[in-house]
Amino acid sequence: MELRIQEIKNKIERPATEFITGGFRPQNTLEESWIGRVFAYAEGEEIPLDQDGEQMMPLLQLYLPNQPFVPELLRDTKLITVFISYNFPDTLEKMGGHWLIREYSHTEQIVIKDLKNENSYLKPFPLRSQLVPEDAPLWDGGGLEDLEANIYRQILQLEREGIINSYYDIIKHCYSTKLGGYPSFCQPGIGIGDGFGKGFEYVFQISSDGKANLNVIDSGSLMFAKNRHNGSWSLYYDFY
Numbered sequence: 001m002e003l004r005i006q007e008i009k010n011k012i013e014r015p016a017t018e019f020i021t022g023g024f025r026p027q028n029t030l031e032e033s034w035i036g037r038v039f040a041y042a043e044g045e046e047i048p049l050d051q052d053g054e055q056m057m058p059l060l061q062l063y064l065p066n067q068p069f070v071p072e073l074l075r076d077t078k079l080i081t082v083f084i085s086y087n088f089p090d091t092l093e094k095m096g097g098h099w100l101i102r103e104y105s106h107t108e109q110i111v112i113k114d115l116k117n118e119n120s121y122l123k124p125f126p127l128r129s130q131l132v133p134e135d136a137p138l139w140d141g142g143g144l145e146d147l148e149a150n151i152y153r154q155i156l157q158l159e160r161e162g163i164i165n166s167y168y169d170i171i172k173h174c175y176s177t178k179l180g181g182y183p184s185f186c187q188p189g190i191g192i193g194d195g196f197g198k199g200f201e202y203v204f205q206i207s208s209d210g211k212a213n214l215n216v217i218d219s220g221s222l223m224f225a226k227n228r229h230n231g232s233w234s235l236y237y238d239f240y
Contacts, residue, residue: 005163005170008154012147013134015069016181018174019127021211026126030079030107034061035177035212037124038081041113042104048083051097056083057120059214060206062179068131071180071203073226079104082206082224086119088217091236092197101224101233123213127177135181136171141189143182143202175221179204183223187238196225196234 019033026032030040038047038058047055060082064070074080081102089098104110137143144151158164175184182192183202189195192202207221208214216222220239227234 004154004158008151008158009134009136009170011151012144013136013171014181016132016135016174017067017069017129017179018132019129019177019179021127021177021209022125024126024128028112030110030112031063031066032061033063033067033127033129035059035125035127035206035209035214036120036122037061038083039112039114040079040081040104040107040110041115042109043111045102046113047115047117048100050085050087052085054086055117055119056085056098056100057117057122058115059084059122060177062127062204064179067129067179069180073201073203073228074179076105077103078107079110084222086121088237089235091238092234095233095235099235103231121213123211125212132174132178132181134172135174135178137182137192138173138185138189139167140185141187141191142173142185143189143192146191146193175207177205177207177209183236184221185223185238186220186240189238190236196223196236197227199227199229200225200234201228 038061050056062080083100085098155167202225205221205223208216208219217239220237222237225234
């Protein structure tokens with residue numbers, strides 16, 4: 001029985017880096033990650049403007065070289081910054097009008113700038129990280145359906161035999177802001193593959209965070225996927 005369960009877990013689980021908000025005194029160096037604050041910019045960059053000419057809110061800054069796990073699609077990336085409009089974009093809206101990701105493959109030319117959007121409701125906090133070695137997809141649209149077709153049948157058979165009461169007896173899912181793992185859909189989701197658009201693969205998410213005063217509509221998460229072929233980004237979110 002234990003062997004059957006472990007075989008299923010081995011097929012579906014993925015590592016992730018989970019981010020925990022605050023709880024330590026920041027040093028304000030480039031090697032830190034932040035929510036609600038971006039201070040790393042290229043020389044000519046400022047806070048981006050949305051399609052209405054308003055400043056976006058600095059949402060996330062992730063320094064990747066010191067993270068315990070980084071997805072393969074970000075292996076050549078050293079730094080990511082994320083901005084979003086006060087008025088959220090539509091789901092799967094093209095990047096640029098209401099949200100923006102900036103990627104940096106090196107940090108030699110990065111300048112620390114103390115730029116703020118005075119209208120942002122987000123509270124800045126440094127982030128510490130920890131490895132989640134075994135993140136599993138949610139049952140309904142969380143990515144399980146994109147894996148081997150017989151996994152569903154194996155899990156249902158374990159339930160029929162009374163070995164487990166449900167899928168959630170044998171897996172854990174990280175709902176926090178994270179790199180990698182699986183997206184934390186609130187409603188039946190779009191999976192981890194082409195639901196984000198053809199050629200896009202889920203990479204990271206930013207979850208509602210009480211400390212940072214971030215509420216994605218109603219306790220939801222912003223989920224980001226990257227296109228392996230052209231490097232473009234896609235954004236999806238849902239909520240309760």
